Amino acid sequence: MLDIALLRKDLDNVLARLNKRKSPQPFLDEARFRELEGERKTLQSRTEELQSQRNSLSKQIGGLKGRAAKGEDTAAEVEAVMAQVASIADELKASADRLDVLQTELSAMLLSVPNLPQDEAPVGADESGNVEVRRWGTPGTYGFAPKDHVDLGGPLGLDFETGAKLSGARFTFMRGPIARLHRALASFMLDVQTQEHGYTECYTPYLVKAPALQGTGQLPKFEQDLFHVTSGDGDVADSKWYLIPTSEVTLTNTVADTIVPLDQLPIKLTGHTPCFRSEAGSAGRDTRGMIRQHQFDKVEMVQITAPEQSSAALEEMVGHAEAVLQKLELPYRVMALCTGDMGFGAARTYDLEVWLPAQNTYREISSVSNCEAFQARRMQARYKNAQGKNEFVHTLNGSGLAVGRALVAVLENHQQADGSIRVPVALRPYLGGAEVLKP
Template identity: 80%
Template sequence: MLDITLLRRDLDGVLARLATRKNPQPFLDADTFRALEAERKTLQIRTEELQSRRNQLSKQIGGLKAKGQDTTAVMAEVGGIGDEMKAGGERLTQIQAALDAMLLHVPNLPAADVPVGPDEHANVEVRRWGTPRAFDFTVKDHVDLGAPLGLDFETGAKLSGSRFTFMQGAAARLHRALAQFMLDVQTTEHGYTECYTPYLVQAKALQGTGQLPKFEQDLFHVTSGDGDAAGSKWYLIPTSEVTLTNAVAETVLAIDQLPIKLTAHSPCFRSEAGSAGRDTRGLIRQHQFDKVEMVQIVHPEHSEGALAEMVGHAEAILQKLGLPYRVLLLSTGDMGFGAAKTFDLEVWVPAQGTYREISSCSNCEAFQARRMQTRFKNAQGKNEFVHTLNGSGLAVGRTLVAVLENCQNADGSITVPDVLRPYMGGVEVLRPAC
């Protein structure tokens, strides 16, 4: 959520920055905001005037009583002031609720160094690592390579419909190995604390990280019809960013608790609303997929450095696996709702002859913290909002795609990357079952 004091101080500047996300900007109704703010100011001034008048009258009543004089008229005026102040207070509450509801739909402001542009075509490539392999045979995609290894889309569809996958045998083991490897790197080398979190959350948690109320159509939800929780509504997490970040919701942290670095491996559930016809073949775009998530809660002065660090933590996984990739700085028109600045990592996918997103690392600054009411007590003893960051370290299914395709051999076998072999019982090559 944006800082409302910034909107009050420089509404035109905020609108201009929002317009870099989408022009004309559809996020903030400026006329409604100005009208509510004008009414709020008028009511607050009137409330202060009434409070001052009531204080004067209270003193006057004391003087009249001391002289034995009639206080009826003065008391009646005090009563009228009380009624008006109560009505004004109720209206101020309504105005604040309306302003809060409006701001819940407004995205974060892009950082000053984010490239301005309408979409992904304005993203800026920062660097590349590795050289895509030159094959001396016709490459297969991960669907054809994975099928003999137990990557089964037909059974997934039979059980749950399109965009679900069933894995068994070597494919399932490789998928598990990747997740364990990622967790071990993030915890033992990069200082994250491993967490296990719920897969179902209440709406308040999704509001805290920015998925609600604006993106409800992208979420799956369930409703309990039995027991103490009858009628309760939970949402399946779209990423463990939600649970890891909200672990510090409504908390005032001590400054020496920062930074907090958390990681978790979890399934992620997304309806993929609006993505009909995109990446319908294979693992690239699924309703359920696994991800190792990284979250950092940091001092505001350190969030820019933490973002660079987090990108490096995601890169380390790809480098250890020997997978070529590139890093992109996203433009204002391509960033996610809560991000002030985002770097995407895209891994080389040989069968498609292009790079595809495998990690997204974002600095949300105080945007999520303000929604969650997460603060720390600064050096001056005052409460200040933390900055939150999140990133994939990595998307497990897409990493599986990259390993299968980049490590394939002419006979359809897969050379297991060195770093994964301890997690695969020492197996060096996965061969199709005959």
């Protein structure tokens, strides 16, 4: 959530920055915001005026009571002043009620407004405006026509038919060697992030209540992209859980409604979870294979930092994701996302795109974002700075990596002519020392 004080102080600049995301910006109803703010200012001014009058009248009452103690008849004057005080109290109550309504509507408006992009973010309308930062590795050459992961994975136990029979389209069933490879990749990624990069491994719930998703920005704007379940007990509103779209939600919300001591920052958390997304906006895209699934696994990285640490932490986290790709011997490139392609809560984002030979292109495998104080303000996550003042933390998140897409990349990049898969050296200890996976 944006700082409403920033909108009140410099609305024109906020609107100009939102226009960098999409022009004309559709996020904030400027006319309605100005109308609400105008009424709020008027009410607050009137409230201050009434409070001043009430204080003055209270002093008058004290003086009148002092005169009465001396034997003067002040009953009529006291009654008149008391009537004025009662009238002011009624108007103050009405003003307070109306201010609550205004604040509720203003807060609701802000929940649908995305984060402001950093000045360093490339300006562009869509993914065509993304900027390549660097590449690592060289796409392999093959003395045969490379197969895609669907054809390679089938003989290894990758079973889309059973997945569809059980759950419908965009679900996958794995058995045998492919299931073991999937598990090995997740374990390998967790070990890299915890043993080499200093993250604390976490196991989190897969179901959360609405406030957690509001805190990280998925609600209310993206509810259609989420799966939810309800309990048979109690009121429906109290028994509704959402399946996590990413463990960014659970890991980041560990600091919700807390004040973190400065000496505990940065906090670095990682976890391996399934992720559940309806992908409502992706109909017709990537219907073949594992690229876009309703259920997929991911090893997530989250950092909670002081504001002055977050820019460096973003670069560090990109390096942490790159390290996994390099150890898996997978060619990739790093892309700085433009303002029109960044996620809702991000102020700055890098995508890592891995090379897929069968598609002859790079595809996203990790997205790493600095959300600055956007999520923290929604979660009321703060820290005590060096001056002893409470201030919002900055939050960052990124994939380290998407397990299914890493599996796709390993199959396709390390395939051999006979359909077997060469196991990257770093992954072999997780597969009992196997150098090759064979059907």
